[in-house]
Amino acid sequence: MMAVGATGAHAQGAGADLPTHMVADMFKPLSRPAEMIHETSLLVLVICAVIFFVVAGLLLYIVLRFRKKPTDNTQEPPQIYGSTNIELAWTVIPILITVVLILVTSRTIGEIQNAKLPEDALQIRVVGHQWWWEVHYPQYGIITANEIHIPVSSKDPAKARPTEIILQSADVIHSFWVPQLAGKVDLIPNRTNKMWVDPYTIGTFFGNCAEYCGTQHANMLLRVIVDTPENFEKWVADQKAPVPPPQTAQEIEGRRLYYANACVNCHTIGDSVSKGIFGPDLTKLMTRQTIGAGVAPLNHENLLSWVRDPQILKVGCLMPNMQLLDTEAEAITAYLETLK
Amino acid sequence: MASDTIVDPDFKVPAPERVGEEGKTWSHVIQNLVFTVDHKKLGLMYIGSGLLFFVVAGIMATFIRIQLFFPRSTFLDPDVFNRFFTMHGTAMVFLVGMPMIFGFANYLIPIMIGTRDMAYPRLNAFGFWVFFFSGLLLYFSYFGAPGLYNAGSAPDVGWFAYSPLTAKAFSRGHSTDYWTLAILLGGIGSLATSINILVTTFCLRCKGMTLGRMPLFVWLFVVVAFLVIIALPPLSACQIMLTLDRYLGAKFFDTQAGGDAVLWQHFFWIFGHPEVYILILPGFAIANEVIPVFSRKPIFGYPIMVAATVMIAFISLGVWAHHMFAVGMTSLGNTFFAISTMVIAVPTGIKIFNWLGTMWGGKLHFDLPMVFCLAFLFQFLIAGLTGVMLAVVPFDWQLTDSYFVVAHFHYVLIGALLYTLFAGIYYWYPKAFGRMLDRKLGFWHFWLFTIGFHLTFFPQHISGFLGMPRRIFTYEAGRGWEIWNQLSTIGVIIQIPGILFFVYNLIYSYYKGEVAGDDPWDAWTLEWATTSPPPEYNFEKLPEVRSRRPLWDLKHPDDPDWKFE
Structure with missing residues (x-):
C-alpha cells in the first residue's frame, strides 16, 4: 500500500x-x-x-x-396543544445566546481582518x-x-x-x-x-x-x-548568493541537456536563459526539503525518479514525462544537485 | 366515509395483492409503472429510485473510505477518487435527497389533505421521468464523457464545481457537461413537482381543511415548494452560463478571459444553502407526524411550528455566503452573513424544544419510526451545534473545507434527514403495502446503522480539528490523521450490514410481513382513514374534517379536538 x-x-x-x-x-x-x-x-x-x-x-x-410502561392503562395522556409562555421562553433564551455569539464573532473578525x-x-x-x-x-x-x-x-x-x-x-x-x-x-x-x-x-x-x-x-x-x-x-x-558552476563532466553534460530540452520553457534558474514561469523556480532547488510540493523528500533517488518521470511520484502533475534516456536523466539530476 | 372501517371491530383486513398472485406478471408491473400518473405509484417510484441511487452512491463512499484507511494508499488513482467523491456528493443531493423527499410529498400530500391525486398528474409523471433520466445521464458520463486523449470520464470537479475548475482549460472532455446537463434536467423535474405541490395544497384540500388544519407535514412541504421555486432558478441559470462559457465563448466564469470565479460561488450557494433547508424541512415534516403519534399527544405549538418553518425558509435565503468566509469578503460582509446564519438557529431551536414539549407528559411508544426520530433529535442537535460553530467566522476560517465540515453536513444529511426518511419509511410502509416492516430486522438496522454512523462521522470532527482538508485522495503519515480515518472506515463497515438488513426487510416484509390493517399506529391524519394500500382514487367518498386530527375526533367523540382549537 x-x-x-x-x-x-x-x-x-x-x-x-x-x-x-x-x-x-x-x-x-x-x-x-x-x-x-x-x-x-x-x-x-x-x-x-x-x-x-x-x-x-x-x-x-x-x-x-x-416511556410507556407495561403497567400503564390504555388511556391516552392529557392532550396539550401548546403554551405561549413556555414557547416564548425558549425563543428568548436562544436569542440572547445568539446575541452573545454575534458580538464575540464580529469583534474577532475585525481584530484579525483589519489588523x-x-x-x-x-x-x-x-x-x-x-x-x-x-x-x-x-x-x-x-x-x-x-x-x-x-x-x-x-x-x-x-x-x-x-x-x-x-x-x-x-x-x-x-x-x-x-x-x-x-x-x-x-x-x-x-x-x-x-x-x-x-x-x-x-x-x-x-x-x-x-x-x-x-x-x-x-x-x-x-x-x-x-x-x-x-x-x-x-x-x-x-x-x-550565486550558484557555483557545475564541476564534473556529468554535471556539465546535465546542464547542456537541461538547456537543450524543454526544461527551460517551464523553469527558471537564476539569471540564465532558463526563464520559464509555469513550473517552480529551480535556482536554489537543493535548499529545499521536498519535491513535488511535499510529495516526497528531496534526495538523489527521488529527484532522479522525478526527472525520469514525474508521473511516478505525482501522477497527474502537469510536468510530462520527458522521455529521457537513463544516462540523460542521471546527468540532469547531477546538474540539478549543484543548485544550492 | 371510508374511515368507517376503522370503527368496525369485526372488519377483517384482506392481505394485499402481490406480484405472482391472481395472474399479475412482471410485464404488467412494468407497464403499470411506465404509464402511471397515479401520485402514489409515482411517489413510490421516487423513493425506490432514490434508494437505488443511494446504494450506488453509498458504494462509492465505501471505496473512498477504503482508500483513506492507510496513509499514502494506492488503492485508488487520484482521478478515480476525485470522480467518486464528486459523483457521491452530486448523487446524494440531487438523486437521493431530492427524489426521496418528493416521493414522500407525492405519496402523502393528496391523501393527507383528502383528495384523489395531485393537481397535475401528468406533470407529476413528467417530473419523475425527467429526474430519473437526469440520474441515468449523470451516471452515463462514465461511458459517454471521455473526450480528446480520453480526458474526462465522470465529473471530477466536486459537487459544487467551483469555477474555474470547470472551464475548458481545466476540465477537458465532456465530464463537466454531463454534470451540468444532468443537474439542469433534474432541476426542471424539481420545479414541476414543486408547482404541483403548491397547486394541490392550495386548491384541492377537502371540505373543512383550512390552512390552519393542514397536517404540519403538508405545511412544511408548502414551504419547501416555495423554496425550490425561489432557489432553483439561480442554479439553472449558472449551469446555462457555464455551458455558454464552455461552448460559445461567454466569459462569465472564465478567469483567463477576465471572468469572475467568485460569481459562480454566489450563484451556486444562493441555491445551495436554501437547498440544505429544502432537504431538511421534509425531515422535520416526517418528525412532525411521527413524534406526536408515538407520544400519544398532539404536536406542541402548531402555529409556532409553522411560523418557525416560514422563518427558517425566509432567513435561509440570506445566508449563502457563509460558505464563502474564506474567499476574502470584507469584515462587514463576513459579519452580516455570520449574523444571518446564527439567527436561523433561533427558529430551529424552537422546533427542537417543541418536539420535546410534544413528548413531555406523553406515553412514548418505542416503535421503529419513533426510535429513528429520537436518534434524529439527538443527531440533529449535534449537527445544529456544529453549524453554530461554523457560523462563527473566525472558527470557520479554520474549519471550512476541512473534515469538520464533512462531519457536520453528514450529521445533517444522514443523522437528521436520512434518519427521518427511515422513520417515514417504517411509519408509512404499512400504508403503502398493507404489511408491517419486521420489527426485529428493523432494530438490527437501527442499531448497526446508528453505531456505524457515529463511528464513521464523529471522528471526522477531530481530523478536521487536526487540519485535514476535505477531498484529499491521500495523506502523508504522521499528521495525526491515521487513527481517525481508520475508525471512520470501520464505521462504514458496520453501516453496510445495517443497510442490508433494511433492504432485506423491505423485500421480506412485502411478502411475509404482518398484515397491517388500515390504521396500525392508531394515528390521527387522513391517510389512515383509507385502506392499506389505498385504492387508486384514495377515498370512496372525500372526507370532511373539523380539526387538525380528524381521526382523533372520530375515535374520541366525547373529547374532539375541534372543541379546543
Missing part, C-alpha cells in the same frame, strides 16, 4: 533541523491570529457544550420518564498553481516554492515582526491553510487576498491546500519554516 517514502524526517534542506509541528492541531495555536481564533473557538465550544448537555439531558430525561501591521512586517506573495505554491519575497528579490521561510515573531508587540502574505492564483482556486499559524484564506485568480501570521516559536509548520483544485489537490502541501531572525537573514543571503 505504501507508494512513496514518508516525508516525516529529513536531514536535507534549509531548516531541516528545526522542530516539526506535523500535527496541525488548531487547538494548539502558535501564532497570534490562530490564537485569537482559538480563544473565540473555545468560548463557542463551551457555549455549545452547555446547550448540548442541557438539551440532550432533557431528551434523555423525557425518554426515560415518559494594522507594523511598517517593517515581512511581506511575501504566494501564488497558487496546480499543485504547487510559488513564493515571492518582494523586499528581498527572492523566488522559491512550496517551503516558506519566515522569521519568528514575538508576543511582545515591541519586538514583533509579523509576516503579511499576499495570496494570488495562476489557475484555479486554492486555499492557504496552516492551522497553527492562521485560519485559511483562498487564492483566487484575478483577485488578491491578504492574510498575516505572527508565529511565537521556531519550527516547521505543516499545512495543505484546502480548496479542491484538481487531480493532485491532496499533494499540494505547505511547509512554513519559522526560524530565528538571524537564521532567516542567513537563509535570505544564501538564497541570493
Whole structure:
C-alpha cells in the first residue's frame, strides 16, 4: 500500500533541523491570529457544550420518564396543544445566546481582518498553481516554492515582526491553510487576498491546500519554516548568493541537456536563459526539503525518479514525462544537485 | 366515509395483492409503472429510485473510505477518487435527497389533505421521468464523457464545481457537461413537482381543511415548494452560463478571459444553502407526524411550528455566503452573513424544544419510526451545534473545507434527514403495502446503522480539528490523521450490514410481513382513514374534517379536538 517514502524526517534542506509541528492541531495555536481564533473557538465550544448537555439531558430525561410502561392503562395522556409562555421562553433564551455569539464573532473578525501591521512586517506573495505554491519575497528579490521561510515573531508587540502574505492564483482556486499559524484564506485568480501570521516559536509548520483544485489537490502541501531572525537573514543571503558552476563532466553534460530540452520553457534558474514561469523556480532547488510540493523528500533517488518521470511520484502533475534516456536523466539530476 | 372501517371491530383486513398472485406478471408491473400518473405509484417510484441511487452512491463512499484507511494508499488513482467523491456528493443531493423527499410529498400530500391525486398528474409523471433520466445521464458520463486523449470520464470537479475548475482549460472532455446537463434536467423535474405541490395544497384540500388544519407535514412541504421555486432558478441559470462559457465563448466564469470565479460561488450557494433547508424541512415534516403519534399527544405549538418553518425558509435565503468566509469578503460582509446564519438557529431551536414539549407528559411508544426520530433529535442537535460553530467566522476560517465540515453536513444529511426518511419509511410502509416492516430486522438496522454512523462521522470532527482538508485522495503519515480515518472506515463497515438488513426487510416484509390493517399506529391524519394500500382514487367518498386530527375526533367523540382549537 505504501507508494512513496514518508516525508516525516529529513536531514536535507534549509531548516531541516528545526522542530516539526506535523500535527496541525488548531487547538494548539502558535501564532497570534490562530490564537485569537482559538480563544473565540473555545468560548463557542463551551457555549455549545452547555446547550448540548442541557438539551440532550432533557431528551434523555423525557425518554426515560415518559416511556410507556407495561403497567400503564390504555388511556391516552392529557392532550396539550401548546403554551405561549413556555414557547416564548425558549425563543428568548436562544436569542440572547445568539446575541452573545454575534458580538464575540464580529469583534474577532475585525481584530484579525483589519489588523494594522507594523511598517517593517515581512511581506511575501504566494501564488497558487496546480499543485504547487510559488513564493515571492518582494523586499528581498527572492523566488522559491512550496517551503516558506519566515522569521519568528514575538508576543511582545515591541519586538514583533509579523509576516503579511499576499495570496494570488495562476489557475484555479486554492486555499492557504496552516492551522497553527492562521485560519485559511483562498487564492483566487484575478483577485488578491491578504492574510498575516505572527508565529511565537521556531519550527516547521505543516499545512495543505484546502480548496479542491484538481487531480493532485491532496499533494499540494505547505511547509512554513519559522526560524530565528538571524537564521532567516542567513537563509535570505544564501538564497541570493550565486550558484557555483557545475564541476564534473556529468554535471556539465546535465546542464547542456537541461538547456537543450524543454526544461527551460517551464523553469527558471537564476539569471540564465532558463526563464520559464509555469513550473517552480529551480535556482536554489537543493535548499529545499521536498519535491513535488511535499510529495516526497528531496534526495538523489527521488529527484532522479522525478526527472525520469514525474508521473511516478505525482501522477497527474502537469510536468510530462520527458522521455529521457537513463544516462540523460542521471546527468540532469547531477546538474540539478549543484543548485544550492 | 371510508374511515368507517376503522370503527368496525369485526372488519377483517384482506392481505394485499402481490406480484405472482391472481395472474399479475412482471410485464404488467412494468407497464403499470411506465404509464402511471397515479401520485402514489409515482411517489413510490421516487423513493425506490432514490434508494437505488443511494446504494450506488453509498458504494462509492465505501471505496473512498477504503482508500483513506492507510496513509499514502494506492488503492485508488487520484482521478478515480476525485470522480467518486464528486459523483457521491452530486448523487446524494440531487438523486437521493431530492427524489426521496418528493416521493414522500407525492405519496402523502393528496391523501393527507383528502383528495384523489395531485393537481397535475401528468406533470407529476413528467417530473419523475425527467429526474430519473437526469440520474441515468449523470451516471452515463462514465461511458459517454471521455473526450480528446480520453480526458474526462465522470465529473471530477466536486459537487459544487467551483469555477474555474470547470472551464475548458481545466476540465477537458465532456465530464463537466454531463454534470451540468444532468443537474439542469433534474432541476426542471424539481420545479414541476414543486408547482404541483403548491397547486394541490392550495386548491384541492377537502371540505373543512383550512390552512390552519393542514397536517404540519403538508405545511412544511408548502414551504419547501416555495423554496425550490425561489432557489432553483439561480442554479439553472449558472449551469446555462457555464455551458455558454464552455461552448460559445461567454466569459462569465472564465478567469483567463477576465471572468469572475467568485460569481459562480454566489450563484451556486444562493441555491445551495436554501437547498440544505429544502432537504431538511421534509425531515422535520416526517418528525412532525411521527413524534406526536408515538407520544400519544398532539404536536406542541402548531402555529409556532409553522411560523418557525416560514422563518427558517425566509432567513435561509440570506445566508449563502457563509460558505464563502474564506474567499476574502470584507469584515462587514463576513459579519452580516455570520449574523444571518446564527439567527436561523433561533427558529430551529424552537422546533427542537417543541418536539420535546410534544413528548413531555406523553406515553412514548418505542416503535421503529419513533426510535429513528429520537436518534434524529439527538443527531440533529449535534449537527445544529456544529453549524453554530461554523457560523462563527473566525472558527470557520479554520474549519471550512476541512473534515469538520464533512462531519457536520453528514450529521445533517444522514443523522437528521436520512434518519427521518427511515422513520417515514417504517411509519408509512404499512400504508403503502398493507404489511408491517419486521420489527426485529428493523432494530438490527437501527442499531448497526446508528453505531456505524457515529463511528464513521464523529471522528471526522477531530481530523478536521487536526487540519485535514476535505477531498484529499491521500495523506502523508504522521499528521495525526491515521487513527481517525481508520475508525471512520470501520464505521462504514458496520453501516453496510445495517443497510442490508433494511433492504432485506423491505423485500421480506412485502411478502411475509404482518398484515397491517388500515390504521396500525392508531394515528390521527387522513391517510389512515383509507385502506392499506389505498385504492387508486384514495377515498370512496372525500372526507370532511373539523380539526387538525380528524381521526382523533372520530375515535374520541366525547373529547374532539375541534372543541379546543
